[in-house]
Amino acid sequence: xxxxxxxxxxxxxxxxxxxxxxxxxxxxxxxxxxxxxxxxxxxxxxxxxxxxxxxxxxxxxxxxxxxxxxxxxxxxxxxxxxxxxxxxxxxxxxxxxxxxxxxxxxxxxxxxxxxxxxxxxxxxxxxxxxxxxxxxxxxxxxxxxxxxxxxxxxxxx
Numbered sequence: 662x663x664x665x666x667x668x669x670x671x672x673x674x675x676x677x678x679x680x681x682x683x684x685x686x687x688x689x690x691x692x693x694x695x696x697x698x699x700x701x702x703x704x705x706x707x708x709x710x711x712x713x714x715x716x717x718x719x720x721x722x723x724x725x726x727x728x729x730x731x732x733x734x735x736x737x738x739x740x741x742x743x744x745x746x747x748x749x750x751x752x753x754x755x756x757x758x759x760x761x762x763x764x765x766x767x768x769x770x771x772x773x774x775x776x777x778x779x780x781x782x783x784x785x786x787x788x789x790x791x792x793x794x795x796x797x798x799x800x801x802x803x804x805x806x807x808x809x810x811x812x813x814x815x816x817x818x
Contacts, residue, residue, distance in 0.1 A: 678807070694773070696766050699744045706774060708737050709746060709763060713771040718752075718761045746770065 694701040701709075707727070717723055720738065724731045738761070741747045746767035752758035763771060789797060 694770055696746075696770055699746070699766070701741075701744070701746070701770060704733075705737055705741055705744075705746070706770060708734065709741065709767055709770060710774060712747060712761045713763055713768075718759050720759070741767070 693703075694706055708723070711723055711726065712718065717726065720734045721731050724734045727734070738747070738749060738759075742749050745764055747761055747763050750760045750762075752760050789800070792800065
């Protein structure tokens, strides 16, 4: 993993974890996507990505998937519709369901986000490909441990 990693102390690693977590939190909070005159907040973009994936258009199930309230999803859907990012229509086969679809500008936001994800993924892949199998196991084990730790900090309600 390199000379710097061989000299790292537990304290060094813990400080780096805190720094990475803080960057992730604050990057998500301040990242506003602009499409023309429209500003989209992270929660709006996140919901658009869920809709674009097409797995579910039921507000209750989307809320469960995202870990937020149905009201939060409904309000965000209304904001996205008023901003011209999506269209809400009643499902002709089930009047209790909505059919959600992204508009042209919504599709552009979706593609911008996916392109950014692909770029981030390629950067991680480039680094990880250089590791030997044991190092990869260590990294994966640590990430699984970190995910469980974060889950324990914010248990499901």
